[in-house]
Structures are given as C-alpha cells and as structure tokens.
Amino acid sequence: MKGPIISFLSILSFLSIILAETHTWYYTADWVEKNPDGSLINPDGIFPRPMIGFNDTWPLPTLRVKKGDRIQLYLTNGMNDRNTSLHFHGMFQPGSNQMDGPEMITQCPIPPGETFLYNFTVDQQVGSYWYHSHTSGQYGDGMRGVFIIEDDDFPYEYDEEVILTLNEHYHEFSDELKPKFLSRFNPTGAEPIPDNFLFNETRNNTWKVEPNKTYLLRIINTGRFVSQYLWMEDHDFTIVEIDGIYVEKNTTDLLYITVAQRYAVLITTKNETDKNYAFMNRVDIDMLDLIPDNLELNGTNHIIYNESLDKAEPYLIESIDDYFDDFWLKPLSKEKLLDDADYTITIDVQMDNLGDGVNYAFFNNVTYTMPKVPTLLTALSAGEHATNELVYGTNTNSFVLEKDEVIDIVMNNLDTGKHPFHLHGHVFQVIERHEAIDDDEDPVAYNASDHAEWPEYPMIRDTVYLQPQSYLVLRFKANNPGIWLFHCHIEWHLDQGLAIQLIEDPISMQNNETQQITDNHKQICEKVGVSVEGNAAGNSVNYLDLSGENIQHKRLPTGFTARGIVALVFSCIAGVLGLIAISIYGMQDINNVEERVARDLDVDLDEQYNEDGEISSNDIIRENSSTGNSSTQKH
Structure with missing residues (x-):
C-alpha cells in the first residue's frame, strides 16, 4: 500500500504547485499627508497628521493569498531620512529566514531610496495575520496592514x-x-x-x-x-x-x-x-x-x-x-502536549535603570543591544563557531537550539505590568499561566516540582500575555532552522530591550541553499554600510573576539562612589556652616531696625508713630496691603 499512497501524495503536492499563484506587489513606503479626495489624514477625527503608507495611500492595503502561494513584494524606502524593514507577523518563513524582517537580526535595514525584495512561499499556514515595519516606531506611525491566508477548506x-x-x-x-x-x-x-x-x-x-x-x-x-x-x-x-x-x-x-x-x-x-x-x-x-x-x-x-x-x-x-x-x-487538530523538554530556557523579566539614568527592560539582567552584523549573517558566516552562543554577542540574549529539540521557555515576571510575548518562526503550546499577583505581594516564580496540572491539548498560538508578578510556561519544537526573535510586542518595551534571540540549528542553515542571502540582500547591506559576515562585533577574522561589540550601559553603582561621598561630605559641611551663620546673625542686635524696616516699606515715620513714640506694626501692614502685598518685604 505504501507505493500508491506515496504516489497519490506526490500528485497532490504537484497539483498544489501548479495551482499556486505568485503575487507580485510593488510598494514605496513614505509619509502620506492626504487622502485620495484631498482631505488631510486624520485617523481619530481630532488631529490631522501624516502617517506612513504605501504608494501615497494610507491605511495600507489588505493582502490576500492562499496557502502554497508565492509572495514577491518589492519594498522601496521612499523616506529620505530613515531606514525601514518589513515583517510578516506570524509567518514561519521555512527556508527563507532572511525574509522575516527584524533589522540587524535577519536582515540589513533598507536605506532611503533602496528596494528590498521579500520573496517567500506561504507554506501550510492559513488564517489571520498582519504585516508591519520592524524598524522602531514606524508601525505606530502607520506602517501596518492586514495579511490574510485564505483556506478553501475552512472548517x-x-x-x-x-x-x-x-x-x-x-x-x-x-x-x-x-x-x-x-x-x-x-x-x-x-x-x-x-x-x-x-x-x-x-x-x-x-x-x-x-x-x-x-x-x-x-x-x-x-x-x-x-x-x-x-x-x-x-x-x-x-x-x-x-x-x-x-x-x-x-x-x-x-x-x-x-x-x-x-x-x-x-x-x-x-x-x-x-x-x-x-x-x-x-x-x-x-x-x-x-x-x-x-x-x-x-x-x-x-x-x-x-x-x-x-x-x-x-x-x-x-x-x-x-x-x-x-x-x-x-x-481543532487535537495536538497533544509535546514530550518533556530537552532544553529549558528560564528568563526573568525585569525593568530597571542603568547608569545613564534611563529605565530599561531586562531578560536575566541583560537588555537586548543590537549587534553590528545581523545575527543571521553571523550564523551563516561563522562556520563551526555558529553553535557557540558567544559569537552572537554578550548583550543579545542568544540561545542556540539543536535540531528537533523540545524547548520550554519559562518566564518569571518580576515586573508589575502585563506583557504580550511573541515568537517569530513558530507557534507554541501554552502549558501553564499563573494568575496575576497584586503589587503589594512578592512575585511568584515557576517551581518545576510544584505546579499546576498541564492540559492534554494545550492552547497554541504565537502571542500570549504574561500576568503581573507571575509566570508562564511555553513549549515548542525546534523544527524550523533560523534566527527567531522572542520579544515583548509592546513596542516601547522592545525599545527598552525586552528580547532574546533563538539560534535554531545554525549548521543546517549553512548547508541549505535557500537560506543563503540573496544578491539583493547583499546590495542592501553594502548600501547601508553593514558587513555580510562577522560576529556581533563585526570581527570576521576571529569570531571569538568580541572587542568593540555594542553593549548596554553600565549599571548604577551599589552604594556611594568616591565622587558621591565627597559630594555628600561637602554638602553636609555647607549645611552646618549655613546653620552657624544663621544662628550668629539671628542673635546680633540690629541698630535702627525700625528705621530700616520703614524705609524698605516706604513708610513715613513722622506720620506713623503713636502717642508712645513707637511705630505701629498694624499701620505698616495696612500701608503695605494697599499695594497688594500683606506681608513685610524681604531684602
């Protein structure tokens, strides 16, 4: 029976290739000020402002394809003062990792005036997706659109x-x-x-x-x-x-x-x-x-x-x-809970300030800091060193995964906020999510020996929220070689550095012809001045030498520094001297005090003395009140 079954499956596969459609789109990303009717772009009806659109139109178009279709999207950067990029959110990109979009992770950013071809096949995915710039701030400024993969067999x-x-x-x-x-x-x-x-x-x-x-x-x-x-x-x-x-x-x-x-x-x-x-x-x-x-x-x-x-x-x-x-x-597939994890990545989520005074986001005390060479290009050029996490940088939170391993990501939230986390290149099983913990209580961390019973058929998706001061356990299989970003999808938190990189089966990537960067990609890297090979520091001679890599700011020192101690001492001395001066001055007699006060208040002493020969304080206050100030003036 194997022969006929294989033949039938081969025929189905061949037919799907014949019936697949190629969608070719040409888009230029730029600021759009007006609608087609000439009115100003005004999304909320209150405040007109330009938005980033495609081909002088905003909002961006809804893109529709079917599984098995090929995408050829030519994106030209029409903005003259910034780079750009494009990510198809939720797409697995099997064998086409360089089309995933995050700049300096899977691709060089697209400089002004240049065109990048996003060329990939929609594999077996269907459903609701979207596409957006993966360059900081741009999708919040409008560079976002809907991407639908239609299913002829919708259930x-x-x-x-x-x-x-x-x-x-x-x-x-x-x-x-x-x-x-x-x-x-x-x-x-x-x-x-x-x-x-x-x-x-x-x-x-x-x-x-x-x-x-x-x-x-x-x-x-x-x-x-x-x-x-x-x-x-x-x-x-x-x-x-x-x-x-x-x-x-x-x-x-x-x-x-x-x-x-x-x-x-x-x-x-x-x-x-x-x-x-x-x-x-x-x-x-x-x-x-x-x-x-x-x-x-x-x-x-x-x-x-x-x-x-x-x-x-x-x-x-x-x-x-x-x-x-x-x-x-x-x-609906009734996919059961995957086998026990071969490798568990435990990461603590925390927000804190570094030495520059800025509040950053951390996984395990590391805030993601962009490498000098896109991580994918490091993996493709590093040879045998590609399995060494060091070559991807000490500040990129990189984890190397082996082929077909079952991976658990355990997240302990030390922060009091909610965080929606997204994994590129995969969906994951959500096998445990603890309830939120109130701000006035201590965070609760995952305990491998004492946890809730895991579901037989876990919920599966690619974006899930983590509760405040709580924990989350995710599980997936490393069956899609590539460089996959895992990050908080609150863009402000990604800007703060809340991301890790999963380096999945890098050696097989080196041996896969479809994973090699295209000539167009090389040209983009050259135009933007980024090397197509080297470690996170841009070193292509010694991949274990990270001299000059981008690193996070130094942490705030614990306790007082020498400069802080000196400043504190001098502040204390100045304070003591000030108190002494005030005490001495306050105990001294001041000659002609009445005349001085009266002169400052512009009071005629000849008219203000009472029958005892003393000036009346009530009269001084009344006189001053006529000018709009009911207190004595200080000189």
Missing part, C-alpha cells in the same frame, strides 16, 4: 468575512515620543499615553449588517502598546481561530486582545431589523500610568441593521473582569 460555515483592526493612536510622531520615553527624565519608564484608540483605523465606526447572517470577523490588534476589551450589545462572539490556529468553538460575550494577537470569530445577526446595536471597545486601563481627563476609554461603534434608525447609545457593562481566558481554548 466552519459562514456567509461573509469582515476585518476589524484595533490600535492606539498618538498625535505626536514616534521620533518625538521615543526620546522622551527613553530619558533620564522618565526614570520610572512610564510609557507614553495614547491620545486615542482606533477601531478599523478610525473612531465611531459603523458596520452595516444583514439579518440572519453569519459573519466571520477577523479581529487583529495592530497596536504597539495596550490590550483592548471587545463586547457587543446583545450579540456573542464564537471563537474559531487564534493566531492562525483553528480551535474548537467557544462562545463568549467579552474578548480580551493584546497587541499582535488575532482572533477569528463567528457572529450571527438577528432576524429583526428594528434596532441598531453598540459594538464597544475599551482600553485596559491597568496598562496606563496615568489617565488624562480627556482620554476616552470606551469607544462606541455601531452595528447597523437599519440605516433609517438612530445609532445605538454606548453600551457599558458592570465588569470587565470576566473576559474570556484564552488558556482554555483547544486546537
């Missing part, structure tokens, strides 16, 4: 597909926000507060529906910071997909979606058209350090059954604490 019935994006919006540009954020004048690391929250790149949106119809709503949080809650008036969400993974149906009336997460839900409309309904979105206020009085926390959008009727009023709920916990979603 659930529906009538029509609809896309919904969520994000926050700033009136200031990232170039203005980032220096203020990463500043010694922001020692607590308080993230910039958004000016608004968008619903399909606008506010107060309307969704025209038809009665008795089932919609597949693809919800994608393309934001850079906050999680959002979603609920509808008298309608439910039936979850059928998360992050490109089909799940068993689960119905809820309240969703919680972190940045970078995706949900596909079924919504069945009512038979009647006698009323319109509210569709609400609300920011997770626990993630905001302060809440300005004018910040609108609840967004009211509208499900329109009948355009002749009034729109719905805001539909507020008593509590948002009972949102759906994605941990209990089961994959």
